[in-house]
Amino acid sequence: MPQRRSHVAPSAAQSDLATALAALRTELDAPTEFSAEVLAEAASAAPPAPDLDLRDVAFATLDPAGSMDLDQAFQLERSGSGYTVRYAIADVPSFVAAGGALDAAARARGETLYAADGTIPLHPRILSEDHASLLPDQDRPALVWTFALDAAGSVTGTRLERALIRSRAKLDYVTTQADLDAGRDSPATLLPEFGRLRVEQEAQRGGASLNLPDEEVVRHDDGTYAIERRSPLPVEDWNAQLSLMTGMAAAQLMLQAKVGILRIMPQPDEATFDTFRRQTEALGVPWTTGRYGEYLRALDRTDPRTLPILEAASALFRGAGYVAFDGQLPAETTQAAIAAPYAHATAPLRRLVDRWSLAISLAVSQGDDIPAWVRESLSQVPDLMRASAQRSSTLNSRTVNLVEAALLAPRVGETFDAVVIRRNGGHGSVQIADPPVTAPMTLPDSAAAGSTIRVTLTGVDVAKGEVVFAVA
Known part of the structure; x- marks a missing residue:
């Protein structure tokens, strides 16, 4: 199990902390409330049931415990010597009318913000945590990707369809990891096998993962705040491979149609690589051969030198952004850490850009025209996402700093x-x-x-x- 330490700030500092967190929300100018018009539109949104009925497929969701905004549900099964993977994504494009009040509110927000004193959702909760969320034992419209994989985990076929689904189980990471470790039956039984194959595919492409330990601010039921430091569980990495595979498939569809929005990141230049090599030498764990992704994967996570190396490696993962295109492919199409073209297309309840990616991917997969609202607004999305990412980054870093100060105030x-x-x-x-x-x-x-x-x-x-x- 990963290291997990939790520390609570003393009550004397909690009052100052609560005041500072409230001031931070005001400083960021992050909208926290929805207008009556937006709430009414979200409550009344009722997309027609899709023609395809996949309610007999035993989908399950896998998220942090307590999550209600469930974007994805999966189902994995063996198929000959390979696998069939179904990945259902909440059909947010069916719930949000282009040009409406709900659409405008989402564009102003860009993404769900995770503040210490509560989330600031991209969509009203009646939508993101109820009507559109892939909650268990509820009929839900979804955009369902179906992947055929060979024995090595390589994708040999892909299709995307609008369908009605019914999730059977709401899994969380900690419980699922415990079940897998104990050999207990689980909807995620094949996930380790799938995940390891996809990690190997990533290595063969030259991809890299940083996997720095997380510092998470948590709020307890009594209103006090704490920080937990933890490393991702293996099941989180395997689950992430589902999303990565889907994002690469969406990117390929958009490149095929020459219209879309990609998540790109430039390859580090030689000067950046040279600096990192010198840093690894100084730390006594030199990177001398192979790709940097191979080097990072081989690091001993119990070695005290590994954390400084990962911190230094963060310079290799900079410059990520979005590029929109329509009619002509952009000069840069690759996300360097993934080592492939990639698109954000699996979290539409929590991230604005995914609604465009999914709408384009569905149209291309089905041989339909790209919706007019997509083409009319596509060029605006990178700037909207850039603004929301800056706000989210500031919120996260400042929140951690505030809680750390509160923890240390009496010491x-x-x-x-x-x-x-x-x-x-x-x-x-x-x-x-x-x-x-x-x-x-x-x-x-x-x-x-x-x-x-x-x-x-x-x-x-x-x-x-x-x-x-x-x-x-």
Whole structure:
């Protein structure tokens, strides 16, 4: 099981923290409420039942525990020496009328924001957590991808159809991982086999995954906040391969039609690679051969040098964005970390761009014309997503900083062991384990990345989310 540590800020700092979190929402100008018109439109949206009925297929969803905005449901089965994979996506295009109030509200938001004091959803909850969500034991319209895979996990056939489905089970990561580890029967029984094959396909393409440990802000039932640091479970990685496979299929359909919107990321240049090589040498785990994805996959996650290496590797994963095209293919079509063309097409309840990707993919798959509303608005989507991504990034980083400051507020003057995870000249970042906090500080000449030093907490400002460490 991954490391999972939870620490709660003391009550004296919780009040300051709550005030700071509320101020952050105001500062970001993130819309939190929907108008009466939008709510009414969402409540009344009732797409006609699709002609294709797949309610006899035993779909299941797999998400973090407690999730209600369920975008995807899967079903895997053996087919000869290979596999058949069905992947149902919430049919948001059927619920959101182009040009309506609901459409306008979603464009203003861009994506669901996950604030510490509650989510700010892309769509009204009656839609995202009820009518359009692939909840268990409910008939739901969905866009269903069907993939034929050979024995090596390579896709040999793809189709996309609008269908009526009925999910049988609402799975969560922790319970499902425990069931798989214990050999208990599960709708996800074939997922490890599928996931490992697809990871091998990724390696053969030259793809790479960073898989840094997450720092998650959680809110307890009593209103207090905490930070949990955890590494992804294997089942999360296997489940992600379903989405990656689907995103690559959507990209191929859009490239075929010469109309679409891709998620792209440039290949790192040689200077960036050279810098990373020098960093790995300094940490004592040099990258000397093979692709960088192979090197990252082979790292020992129990080695204390691995976290600084992964932090350094984050420079290889920069520059991701969206490119829209209609009639002429863009100059850049590849997502370098995936090592293939790729599109966001599996989370339409939580991300705006997926609605366009799905509408285009369905039309191309069915041989229909691309909907007029898609072509009319396609060029606007990259800017909408760029703005929402900036807002989300600011919210996430500032929230973590605020909660970290609240956790440390009563501990000014204490000394901690800290691992240097990044160094740039005389400055860098350190990470302490208890509580799980990462912070910038001025470093002594002897403190190389990957080394452990003793630091003293000299100051905290909860309102600003700032902590100050000095060498002990």
